[in-house]
Amino acid sequence: MEHRTDDAGRPALSPAEFRTLYARLHAAARGTAGRRGALDSITPEGVRAAATEVRSGRTVSLAAPVETRPGPDSPEPARHRLTAPAEGEVPAEGLDFARDRFEMNVHSDADSHLDALCHVIWDGTLYDGIPASTLTPDGASVLTVDLARDGIVGRGVLLDIPPLHGVPWLEPGTQVTAEDLAAAEAAHPGLRVGRGDLLFVRVGHRRRRDELGPWDTARARAGLHPTALEFLAEREVALLGCDSNSDAAPSTTEGVAFPVHVLAVHAMGLHLLDYLQFEDLAPVCEEQGRWSFLCVIAPLRLPGATGSPVNPIAIL
Incomplete structure (x- = not known):
């Protein structure tokens, strides 16, 4: 797709171009249409094959550590406190238990989490044409994290973009293109992202x-350009995870703040993993000379939830 650029020289999409891209990706995803979305592309045979990735x-x-202190990217951090024993009330003898309580905003801009298929509302509907009226104060009734209650297990593939450009990280606002994804794949002979x-x-x-410290990621962050989703559609991937939230900010798609979320979740039925961390994984991949691995993702079983904290x- 040919695309224009904004004042900063970044690829931009008009509303009409975005809807054309949406329609194309939605049509491409219909081959695996179902309430589990792209997770249906993970087969028992695929899981067994993924298990052969285990060598060492x-x-x-x-996952990143959960943020419990306020910051520019976590103004409402998770709250964790010890509820027992009270200070100075630990018995000198006998049995006692330490107990604690935890509360968090699942879809924060700092904590690692999974987006369920009911998370994105577009034109009054959820994925698969489900009416958004199925969302109630008591929770969602369909397309919740319960779709992944048995875990998401398969072959993980890490595409490391900054080394392509000779930098340790992409600056906020940078957009990863389909060409970047293909180049990161080609940098490792024998690696190919597949169904x-x-x-x-x-x-x-x-x-x-x-x-450098946290910053207001709602205003500026690196992520994928919407047209990069065509790479994912062509390869029929089951899930997308990023150490940002996949969407770059500010958005260059006119009128759509989170175009990648709309395309991935709503059009393609992809569960998203936001704000992961790969600083531990990338050196191991480099050391072992391979960028694929068995991956296990186990979201919490939260009835009616639109997402879940997660530790892949x-x-x-």
């Missing part, structure tokens, strides 16, 4: 945050 037995978390894969895209968000584990 090393496990690596893809049913769990695709992870590193933009270096976490490294930048660790080294790569097993190499």
